[in-house]
Amino acid sequence: MLRSRSLRHVVLALAASLVVGCAPSLKVNVLQPARVNLGAAKQLTVVQTEGRKGARDFLVDELTRQSRAGGYFQVSDRTDEGIVVKVAGRSVQIINAGTGPAQTQDEIGIRIDVNDWDAEKKTEIIKDKDSKGNVTEREVKFYEAKTVASVTAFNTAGKAMLAEQEYETVGRGEDKDEAITNAGRALVSQLLYDITPKYVTKSIRLDGDDKAQEPIIDVAREGNVPRAITEMEAYVQSNPQNAAALYNLAVLLDATGKYPEALELYTKAISLSSKDFYVDMKAECAKRLADQQALSQ
Template identity: 85%
Template sequence: MLSSRSLRHVVLALAATLAVGCAPSLKVNVLQPARVNLGAAKRLTVVQTEGRKGARDFLIDELTRQARGEGYFQVADRSDEGIVVKVAGRSVQILSTGSGPAQTQDEIGVRIDVNDWDAEKKTETVKDTDSKGVVTEREVKFYEAKTVVSVTAFNASGKALLAEEEYEMVGRGEDKDAALGNAARSLISRILFDITPKYVTKSIRMDGDDKAQKPIIEVAEQGNVPRAITEMESYVQTNPQNSAALYNLAVLLDASGKYSEALDLYTKAISLSAKDYYVSMKAECAKRLADQQALAQ
């Protein structure tokens, strides 16, 4: 049984949790860079492929299909134009420009080398249990494929953002082609996961302590953030030392993607009232600004 002191601690912790849960907040969708940041580029151009032709064609088709489905990158195939690239550390040298135009600033060149593309027939024992609990065994035959490729992705200045990075996937299927197709599809999915920025939903807590700001906060929570900004700016002009007003205006600008302006206001609010969540929300805003700058390169 809990002592009165321990019970008091539990009640206080629960109250704090409920208070945070009831605090007003804004949800925003923010774009975050992938593991491999390709900057502002949204065009992928396959300039060279090496290895088995059937495998190369399948990978290009699958890259095009999956990229179209995700809706972020556009893919072009220029692998038949005679472009030749050489990877040297984190740089790429264009040994032959081929017959088409030069690479543009908003374009990422891609070289794909097929290192392994094969499947073998296998057998495994599967146990089945019927409704009476009787266990029987049967053999299942299938093909297991292994696909391995090296990928190089580079920008117009010749910087290799991926430098011969190896990807390997295993797939199963009823026949050899099905197994290879399953492995290759997973492999392309993995590559796109590594390079495609993703939208993430974030919740930015507001300060509801000043009851006079409640109508403005409600306007923001209903989705009219521009109007809330205008009203909060007026409130700040007449209450320049109100930490909650400065903080909430920072939140509204943060939610609008105006991260630099928001950071200045977060700093002013913290100088007047260093509430823990003021500091944490400022740190998250700084991360969003860094992500925005990284994606604009």
């Protein structure tokens, strides 16, 4: 499970302002799983690399650098411990556990196989126009590199989230080293894009039809959502059949990451009102709950 501090960070990044128009709404930042969901793990451990040594070292260093800059994953290098893993379909078997400690629950093991890592000199013709509109041609020489690596990412149970996934990138430079460096950096960027959860801004629509609730909405607009929740809860107790109050309380709870409680209130509000956006906001809340659960496993 995510640590409480991390979980709060996942579900709670509430904008201080309320966007007011015909339909007021709360803006929240929520963390969504990446294309390849690694669950709650934030530790990437490179346990084995194969292929050209210089390329392997570059990829491990670049993975460490880009992960540090991204601020989500931490990377450790255990390739000198003699760990050997075998990939079979979507499973990974530890053939040799090496000399270090065993993989932990919050750790994702990484194996990198370098398949191609080279550059070749190329020439292209660039067409330009001079001040008189005449077409001129010039020859430009450069290096173009191709880097190909297969990546396996697995958890402590031996489940492979990535199973020998091949990444192929190209890079260009004035010399061979520059071209390969650019291609290798792009390869690592592609990998991290696939596995790193991302914050997205979502807008949750409020129901502004009941004028008596406007002061509570104003409290939320000023950024004091906990107080707005308390006041809306009191309003609901006095008006238990008020669909807008039930719905707006659901929105406030939704915005603070209390998704199960919000879903229950969305359901009650829908039973009392035929407004389409009630159903839409409930569906979005259910998606946020599913994302939260996926990131907590």
